[in-house]
Amino acid sequence: MPSRDDFIDATAHLLRRQGYAATGLKEITARSGAPRGSLYFHFPGGKEQLAVAAMERAGEQLRAGIEATVVSCNDVGEALARLIDVMTAGLERSGFEQGCPIATVTLEAATASEGIRSAADQVFNSWLHVLAERLESAGFEPDAARRRATLVLAAIEGALILARAHASTGPLIAVRAELIALHD
Amino acid sequence: MPSRDDFIDATAHLLRRQGYAATGLKEITARSGAPRGSLYFHFPGGKEQLAVAAMERAGEQLRAGIEATVVSCNDVGEALARLIDVMTAGLERSGFEQGCPIATVTLEAATASEGIRSAADQVFNSWLHVLAERLESAGFEPDAARRRATLVLAAIEGALILARAHASTGPLIAVRAELIALHD
Amino acid sequence: MPSRDDFIDATAHLLRRQGYAATGLKEITARSGAPRGSLYFHFPGGKEQLAVAAMERAGEQLRAGIEATVVSCNDVGEALARLIDVMTAGLERSGFEQGCPIATVTLEAATASEGIRSAADQVFNSWLHVLAERLESAGFEPDAARRRATLVLAAIEGALILARAHASTGPLIAVRAELIALHD
Amino acid sequence: MPSRDDFIDATAHLLRRQGYAATGLKEITARSGAPRGSLYFHFPGGKEQLAVAAMERAGEQLRAGIEATVVSCNDVGEALARLIDVMTAGLERSGFEQGCPIATVTLEAATASEGIRSAADQVFNSWLHVLAERLESAGFEPDAARRRATLVLAAIEGALILARAHASTGPLIAVRAELIALHD
DNA sequence: ACATTCGGGACCACCCGTTCCT
């Protein structure tokens, strides 16, 4: 299904940059190169189904990236620092356009669409799971690991917002320093 | 200017719930009660100018609320806990609709509109300033206070996203506990 | 393409009566019977593209009419008289609403839209060509034929303006008499 | 009444360039510098009354110009040539924007507004009167003078249309040559 | 079965000419 994948990739990119409501099907089809009429063959559920598929794909890709990053360091603090470095690099490389692929859609569409909210929830949970497991392996108790993972993910998500508003990586750097200090 | 204020209030409410792109001028005027044609008299810059005005108002209101909350406690950890309690209560009371009034618009419109990005940046800065001052008064060095304030704000912003995705206050509670422990 | 043709016909009629700016898309779609959304499938260029298409169609139809008329008489003066009679009849039959389908749009939109100006230019040129050929066949040298054709077309166009202002065929009759006398 | 005159001048300029429907009150007030609310104090009849006033002023100014030009030459052909030269110069100087100040409005609004149609009729009549008088003074019988004046005015009006479509003075030059030859 | 053209209204942000009340 090459064209189906093209739709998803184009949607994921645009959702990450400008969210759900601001992304039109016309823009998606233009970017994907596939013809307009084919969209409803692959995604009879329309825009919403397409968005969920894009969130799931982007979420899984990022989950794999997080996992690869955090297991590459023996030290927990360094692992988290590297994770932030990856996100920082991606944001900066895109000219502060590409932050978290899930957060934007969550904030604007969670209220209106239960399907999107639940897809976002599952993605966030998968990320939290990876982080909590890494923290457990460093000696945290399960509950404490889950709490700390929540803090880490929340801080990164929040820093991505601040960074986009400030058009600088400053907030990510500050959060990075604080999280390292926390795990000394 | 009663009607001008009505426009701003209606816009602020809708922006907070569903963001910039999903909020139509028609919806704004319907909610404000003011007639359609008056909008472009008060806001010749159109939707964008209106959004900036709403962000500035909501930002200032929340800044005042943050300030009032954090100065009401002698203990820093408790001050932050109360701040989170306020945000948590607001989110829950609205049925997980009303999170941060700035974050959503930032994520979806910062790329497209420099005016909106810069308004968001100023609001976030004003909040960071209040938090940093409180931390300085608790003994933090200026740079450390700014870093810690960034972590706190980022963690709250991120927790608000996770809470909306999860449709529960769990993430806010977790972050609250972590931040209290951090300031013992 | 039946609906595409309907759009063009409706546009041509309205453009001829009231010009470009006074003709709304709503009025065009109401007259054509087709819905608004279909319009931008056939004419992605919007109102301007639609106007150009309508001018081209009306221009070609009138060119064919002019040609048929001027070749039907052996005498040049009589040929021109019949041409004016045709225009006069059309104007009077429509209650002085339907004059030249190109002139109105040219005057109001040539400045704002290069596409419309150039479409008008091509139509006028096609008419001049027909007239000049007829004059050449009556013995005029090519250059003189072109000049005389310009005078004839200009006089008819101008007389149509005066006739609409005066709400009478008087100006057309006067110009008719003068042009006949000129070719005795 | 300085501001009243400013309104009329601004309207006349815009009407000449782009016609009635395309000219907005906002554009008129912006150009005139006068405040919006004052317009309906001076012109309770609104846009239509304003347009009529602008047509009357521009019509009278041009009538005076025509008169001054045609009485300045002993030879009729030369008088008409100079008249065309004046119109040609004005058109070219404005970048083919400023043609006849009456024709555009006539074509697009004569059907919709009796007031505008009748104002246009009176202006054209005043011009025809000047031209006919000049022709009578050159020996034409009254009826013949009126007919010839109609041809002359119509030819000039038509040539102005063709010139704007062609974005060149060619049509005016051609008509000029023909009219001179006609009065040798 | 599969892909795409074509067609359909509702809705978008924006601006219109006009009038009210100070």
Added chain:
DNA sequence: AGGAACGGGTGGTCCCGAATGT
């Protein structure tokens, strides 16, 4: 004279079926 208010209207785009052709 004039700032504020007023709805209806502008051209344009939205996401989406229905018909069409392969």
